[in-house]
Amino acid sequence: MLRAMEKHCGEVVSLGPVGQGWSLARKAARRAARIVFRQNIDDLHTIALSKAWASLFERRLARVGSDIVFAPVASTEIAFLRTELPVVYFSDLTARLYRDYFAGLTGLSSWSIEQTEALEWRALHRADHIVYSSAWAARSAIQDYDVPTEKVSVFPLGANLDEVPTGDEIAAARNRRQEGECRLLFIGVDWERKGGDLALEAMRELRALGINATLTVVGCSPPEGISDPNVRIIPVLDKGTPEGRQQFHRLFLDSHFMLFPTRRDASPIVCCEASAFGLPSIVPDVGGLPVWHGQNGLKLPANAPAAEYANAVQSLWNDPAAYRELAGSARRVYDDRVNWDAWGRSMADVFNAVSQARRSVRRMQKAGRPARAADRG
Numbered sequence: 001m002l003r004a005m006e007k008h009c010g011e012v013v014s015l016g017p018v019g020q021g022w023s024l025a026r027k028a029a030r031r032a033a034r035i036v037f038r039q040n041i042d043d044l045h046t047i048a049l050s051k052a053w054a055s056l057f058e059r060r061l062a063r064v065g066s067d068i069v070f071a072p073v074a075s076t077e078i079a080f081l082r083t084e085l086p087v088v089y090f091s092d093l094t095a096r097l098y099r100d101y102f103a104g105l106t107g108l109s110s111w112s113i114e115q116t117e118a119l120e121w122r123a124l125h126r127a128d129h130i131v132y133s134s135a136w137a138a139r140s141a142i143q144d145y146d147v148p149t150e151k152v153s154v155f156p157l158g159a160n161l162d163e164v165p166t167g168d169e170i171a172a173a174r175n176r177r178q179e180g181e182c183r184l185l186f187i188g189v190d191w192e193r194k195g196g197d198l199a200l201e202a203m204r205e206l207r208a209l210g211i212n213a214t215l216t217v218v219g220c221s222p223p224e225g226i227s228d229p230n231v232r233i234i235p236v237l238d239k240g241t242p243e244g245r246q247q248f249h250r251l252f253l254d255s256h257f258m259l260f261p262t263r264r265d266a267s268p269i270v271c272c273e274a275s276a277f278g279l280p281s282i283v284p285d286v287g288g289l290p291v292w293h294g295q296n297g298l299k300l301p302a303n304a305p306a307a308e309y310a311n312a313v314q315s316l317w318n319d320p321a322a323y324r325e326l327a328g329s330a331r332r333v334y335d336d337r338v339n340w341d342a343w344g345r346s347m348a349d350v351f352n353a354v355s356q357a358r359r360s361v362r363r364m365q366k367a368g369r370p371a372r373a374a375d376r377g
Helices: 002-008 020-036 047-062 095-101 110-126 135-145 167-175 196-208 242-254 269-276 306-317 320-336 340-366
Strands: 069-072 087-091 129-132 152-154 181-187 212-218 231-234 257-259 281-284 297-300
Touching: 002 340, 047 110, 087 110, 087 340, 095 110, 095 135, 110 135, 129 135, 129 340, 135 152, 167 242, 167 320, 181 196, 181 242, 181 306, 196 212, 196 257, 196 306, 242 269, 257 269, 257 306, 269 281, 269 320, 281 306, 297 306, 306 320
Parallel strands: 069 087, 087 129, 129 152, 181 212, 181 257, 212 231, 257 281, 281 297
Antiparallel strands: none
């Protein structure tokens, strides 16, 4: 994200992160709440912390000459921030969605929920413009927090890849069917939340249908007691090393489908990476997954069983022409939408529009005329 902004939006000055002491204080407060009051709190979203961070960032802003404040996933930091600069906020979900998506935030005390909701409301209405990575998150801001529709944009994130395969490489990979083996790829660090059990069962369903399916699991391992000779497990893959990048590229080119039956997700970048390799993703219709049905994969009902995933794979496996068309379309989705250059150019447009709106307001104020609501952006 930083590199995309530096390339397309101008000079970027980082004001964070804040010191380790803040993190220790937050964790101590959360432990104290659990032990003394027997309540769970979201220590990242409290009014006291928001005011403290606002003061800190106001001092840092005073030392740099900036035109815009860009606040990625920083509702706590901007809720009470006082600045004349326009503020553009970015996130992949709202506090309402966030609370439902992470196990550590279940059972929050009523006090903590009130704090979180108050901060989210204040941050969203304080920002001059808001960018979300999915229409799912944008809908929550509009419906749950009464944010005006015209104040919200949706730009999907990009694939975290320094190099992408050529069209010829993708075409060769999608035409390849070594020994009739249908290779499924599942990537996720949380076996349960990402639906690893469904991916495993779908592979077994395919084999029962007579398709020689195998499953490669990357980033986690199935629970103890679950083993299958047709499953390959790669618990850790580091794309930061040349060897890791090479292995990553090989996996995506050698696989035929990305099976991603996640139960809860905001904007998994792995789906963008699959599109870069022309690898169709089979996913459920949940959260903000960057998969568009029939364009870079197939979307199944949110609670679709493993058999439906198997049937979706089977239909494309038995129709090579349809499979190749979907693979080519997936790569076009990457080229047009889910790459960081596209995101950076879209953000530059937002920054320019917000800056222009702010200048227009100031001109009117200097002229002694009240600014219309539309002029305030």
